[in-house]
Amino acid sequence: MFLIEKGGTHMARFKFGAVEWAFPCWGELAVKMASEAGFSGMQLGDGGGSLQGYPLRNKRVQEYYLNAGARYNIEFPHIHLYTLGHQGYFRSSLDSEEGKICLESIRQGVIAASEMGIPTVVIDGMRMNNAAKKQHVLAVCAYAVKMGAEYGVNIAMETDMELEDHITFLDQFDGKLTLCFDTHNPCMYGTGYPPEMIRALGKDRIDHFHIKDNGGNQDGYVNVESPLVPFGTGITYFEEAARAVKDIGFEGWLISENMYYHKSMMKGMSGYIQSARRDVAALYTAYGEE
Numbered sequence: 001m002f003l004i005e006k007g008g009t010h011m012a013r014f015k016f017g018a019v020e021w022a023f024p025c026w027g028e029l030a031v032k033m034a035s036e037a038g039f040s041g042m043q044l045g046d047g048g049g050s051l052q053g054y055p056l057r058n059k060r061v062q063e064y065y066l067n068a069g070a071r072y073n074i075e076f077p078h079i080h081l082y083t084l085g086h087q088g089y090f091r092s093s094l095d096s097e098e099g100k101i102c103l104e105s106i107r108q109g110v111i112a113a114s115e116m117g118i119p120t121v122v123i124d125g126m127r128m129n130n131a132a133k134k135q136h137v138l139a140v141c142a143y144a145v146k147m148g149a150e151y152g153v154n155i156a157m158e159t160d161m162e163l164e165d166h167i168t169f170l171d172q173f174d175g176k177l178t179l180c181f182d183t184h185n186p187c188m189y190g191t192g193y194p195p196e197m198i199r200a201l202g203k204d205r206i207d208h209f210h211i212k213d214n215g216g217n218q219d220g221y222v223n224v225e226s227p228l229v230p231f232g233t234g235i236t237y238f239e240e241a242a243r244a245v246k247d248i249g250f251e252g253w254l255i256s257e258n259m260y261y262h263k264s265m266m267k268g269m270s271g272y273i274q275s276a277r278r279d280v281a282a283l284y285t286a287y288g289e290e
Contacts, residue, residue: 013251016283017041017075019210021082023272024261028068033260035072037276042074043122043255046109049083050101056112066116077253078120078156078180078208079113081105085124085158090140091133106144114151120207121148122180125159125169138169145176156180156207160189163197170205182210182257183241187222194237195244208253209245211283213238215264227264230275231256231282242286254283 018039023030026045034042044065047055055061056079069076084090084105092098109121123144125137141157148155158180161169170177179201186192198206213234217226222236232238245254258265260275269275 014283014287015040015075015077015253016256016280016287017043017077017253018256018258018260018276019043019080020045022256022258022260022276028064031065031068031072031074033273033276035074036273037260038280039256039276040073040075041077041253041255042069043078043080043253044076044118045080045082046084046105049081049105049109050087051083054105054108054112056116057108062112062116076116076118078122078255079109079116079118080122080158080180081109081124084109085126090124090137091127093136094139102140103143106140107147110144110147110151110153110155113153118153120154120156122156122158125157125161127160134165134169138172141173141177145173149176154178154207158182158185158210160185160191162191163200166197166201166205175204178207179205180208180210180255181206182212183238184210184212184214184222184236184257187214187236188224195240198241198244199248201248203248203250206250208255209250210255210257211238211241212236212257228258228262229264231258231279232286238282239286246287254287256283 016039018034020026020030020042023033031042047061084102089098089102092102094103106123113121144155156178181198183194186194186197213229213231214222214236215227215229216222216235256279258279260272265275
């Protein structure tokens with residue numbers, strides 16, 4: 001946690017966490033590694049979601065995570081519906097079996113978050129490349145927001161939309177749907193310049209940030225195959241995005257989504273924790289007071 005001085009008292013403006021899948025193993029070992037690396041939080045995955053019978057609804061699994069968090073002083077600010085995103089069911093017809101799994105995954109994730117005292121569930125809003133898909137995902141988000149309101153859980157969306165679409169889409173929900181803004185995604189999908197987008201969106205539309213850095217391919221472009229690299233060494237505007245985050249007055253979680261077991265991240269490092277510690281140090285440097 002990065003502490004800054006305000007009005008004579010200490011306030012936590014920024015908290016640094018990592019996604020559970022940033023480490024090679026999920027569960028308690030990931031929590032322990034995050035703690036040893038210097039993070040103060042972890043964005044949980046969904047433990048396999050529908051493929052594993054929604055394990056985060058199981059009381060024993062809930063206690064396992066909560067006990068691990070307490071043991072290693074790690075907070076859990078979000079559950080990311082990781083499996084559902086990889087299944088791609090957000091874009092499936094709601095009348096189909098896949099669409100029904102989508103809605104049930106959202107419901108189970110929201111209830112799990114409420115039972116575990118986790119404030120936010122993160123859903124997918126990717127590849128909405130035509131009006132029909134946008135309208136469909138709008139309906140899915142409306143369901144998620146409704147479930148969130150019922151159980152007292154915030155809903156954040158990760159997306160690859162352009163700036164204008166971000167604003168139009170989000171503002172239909174009057175602040176009840178916010179962003180998991182990934183500073184890497186605009187570079188990956190060619191949808192904008194991250195610092196400019198952050199400033200235009202403003203702090204009220206953003207629940208938290210995903211942060212990763214990328215070295216680009218041999219032609220200097222970022223794509224799904226180009227390597228993740230330590231913060232501040234790539235071409236996805238790590239420092240510029242940090243300045244924008246500070247400029248808009250954002251306070252809250254900055255979540256690393258660098259993969260600390262990737263070959264590009266392990267180069268010259270003795271292990272996963274050292275790899276992650278390097279990024280934690282970069283976060284403290286970039287988000288410190290100027």
